[in-house]
Amino acid sequence: MDDAARTELASLRKSIDNIDAALVHLLAERFKCTQSVGRLKAATGMAPSDPERERVQIARLRALAEEAELDPAFAEKFLTFIVAEVIHHHEQIAGQTPHAE
Numbered sequence: 023m024d025d026a027a028r029t030e031l032a033s034l035r036k037s038i039d040n041i042d043a044a045l046v047h048l049l050a051e052r053f054k055c056t057q058s059v060g061r062l063k064a065a066t067g068m069a070p071s072d073p074e075r076e077r078v079q080i081a082r083l084r085a086l087a088e089e090a091e092l093d094p095a096f097a098e099k100f101l102t103f104i105v106a107e108v109i110h111h112h113e114q115i116a117g118q119t120p121h122a123e
């Protein structure tokens with residue numbers, strides 16, 4: 023690898039590291055929100071998952087991905103992965119919370 027390529031790779035990796043840091047911060051904020059949703063659902067006896075809400079989110083994210091030239095199938099897979107983890111958290115919270123009814 024020549025010097026110019028080495029410099030370009032280092033610069034691109036710096037941007038990748040910044041983007042990865044932003045993703046971690048964004049995900050941390052999203053999980054803080056969903057933890058609150060989980061507590062609210064558990065306290066009021068709501069089901070952990072909401073398939074209709076997920077349907078709307080997937081349709082919206084797929085459209086946004088297309089606009090942004092990101093593979094919509096990847097966007098859907100990514101959201102589904104995150105939501106599965108959220109539902110798992112919701113179930114754990116529900117197991118530790120008495121229902122308000």
Ligand SMILES: O=C(O)C(=O)C[C@]1(C(=O)O)C=C[C@@H](O)C=C1
Binds near residue numbers: 104
């Ligand atoms: O909006 C909700 O009801 C949530 O519990 C949050 C969330 C999400 O992570 O976006 C998670 C689980 C539901 O199935 C739908 C959406």
